[in-house]
Amino acid sequence: MSGPDDLGRHLGSLAPIAAAGRRAAVITDFDGTLAAIVEDPGAARPVPGAREALARAASVFGTVAVVSGRPLSFLARHLGDIEGVVLVGIYGLERWVDGSPVEVPAxxxxxxxxxxxxxxxxxxxxxxxxxxxxxxxxxxxxxxxxxxxxxxxxxxxxxxxxxxxxxxxxxxxxxxxPPIDVDKGTVVGELVAGAGAACFFGDDLGDLPAFAALDRVALDEGIPVAKVVAADAECPPEVVALADVLVDGPAGAVRALDGMAAAAAAPAG
Ligand SMILES: [Mg+2]
The missing domain is CATH 3.30.70.1020 (Trehalose-6-phosphate phosphatase related protein; domain 2)
Structure with a gap:
């Protein structure tokens, strides 16, 4: 596992994901991962550079998605329409299809x-x-x-x-x-199907199914995966324990996304 300080020098477990370029799926949570946790949940906003990092990632990676427990409308309002970035709300119950929000019928x-x-x-x-x-x-x-x-x-x-x-x-x-069999794990499973490498950035218990989905795809498909935890002092220890890469909160997550996009965009060699 690489620590927060390592990311400035090398990408660690994220290097093989970045190297997969168009075959890579790069997926992230929102609250606590791209936005600082704040006392008033309605006041959470993406940290500086988050939108730009997502846009940069979408320009080099095949799949870039934000999978959140927030409603789609909240994500759309605060992240905006970033070309190539898939937004998924309420743990997969809501997503954009052909420019319109669609929810799971059940x-x-x-x-x-x-x-x-x-x-x-x-x-x-x-x-x-x-x-x-x-x-x-x-x-x-x-x-x-x-x-x-x-x-x-x-x-x-x-x-x-x-x-x-x-x-x-x-x-x-x-x-x-609702008691519907949809969570971040089912969404990540769908999004990474056919990918050559995949990573997920998260910070909380609701992200555990997403990390488990990565482990399954690594086992079944043998592709490189990376579980990235945006950690702060109150990050649940069972989440931190799973990390292949620890980054320093949302600012660290944005730096990691930027680092991956830069590595993917750099000429090979
Ligand atoms: Mg979160």
């Missing part, structure tokens, strides 16, 4: 269920606890009120039981999503 009936659950959670959330309405998912954030973690976890468990939505943990969050 998801739509859950929209009113999620809405009711969001209302019920908002009604019991104290000041400083955020209930983020994502359309097809609802996320409870207690970053500003860690003292409310246990209480909100209990409320989420009750609502999950009542509604049939499934609870997923994150960094100072719990999220309820």
């Amino acid at each position: 998801a739509d009936p859950w929209r009113p269920v999620v809405s009711v659950v969001a209302d019920r959670l908002a009604a019991v959330a104290p000041d400083g606890v955020e209930v983020e309405r994502k359309g097809l998912a609802v996320t409870v954030h207690w970053r500003r009120r860690p003292d409310q973690a246990a209480r909100m976890a209990e409320a989420v468990a009750v609502e999950g039981e009542r509604s049939g939505l499934v609870s997923h943990p994150g960094r100072a969050t719990l999220e309820l999503r």
Whole structure:
């Protein structure tokens, strides 16, 4: 495993991915990976250089994608339309197809269920606890009120039981999503099919299925893969433990993307 300081000197496990050029799939998470984690989840924005790094990557790699738990509309608003970059929202439940947002058909009936659950959670959330309405998912954030973690976890468990939505943990969050067999792992599996090399940049528990999908494709297809973790002090240890490459938060992730794109664009030799 290479550390954050190594990336300035060499790409480590990312070198074979960069070398695959048009045959490479380069996929990244958004929050905590391209955008700093902030107290108000609505205020998260890509760090400086993130859009440019994605655009540069898309100019040299065959597949470049952002796969996030955010709604597609949020990603589109803050990343914009970057030529060649695929945006996937709500862990694969929403994506662009021919210029329009399309959701997994089985998801739509859950929209009113999620809405009711969001209302019920908002009604019991104290000041400083955020209930983020994502359309097809609802996320409870207690970053500003860690003292409310246990209480909100209990409320989420009750609502999950009542509604049939499934609870997923994150960094100072719990999220309820429809019980549909779609996650970052299924999305990454689709995106890397046929690729000659692949990497995924992530930072949180929701990225574990994506990393597992890379491990499967490495085993089944024998292609080089790299699990890149944008780490900070609160990054879950089970995520850090999987890293082939550790980078220093979103700024480090952007530097790594830039380094890969530069290596891929450089003349061979
Ligand atoms: Mg993240």
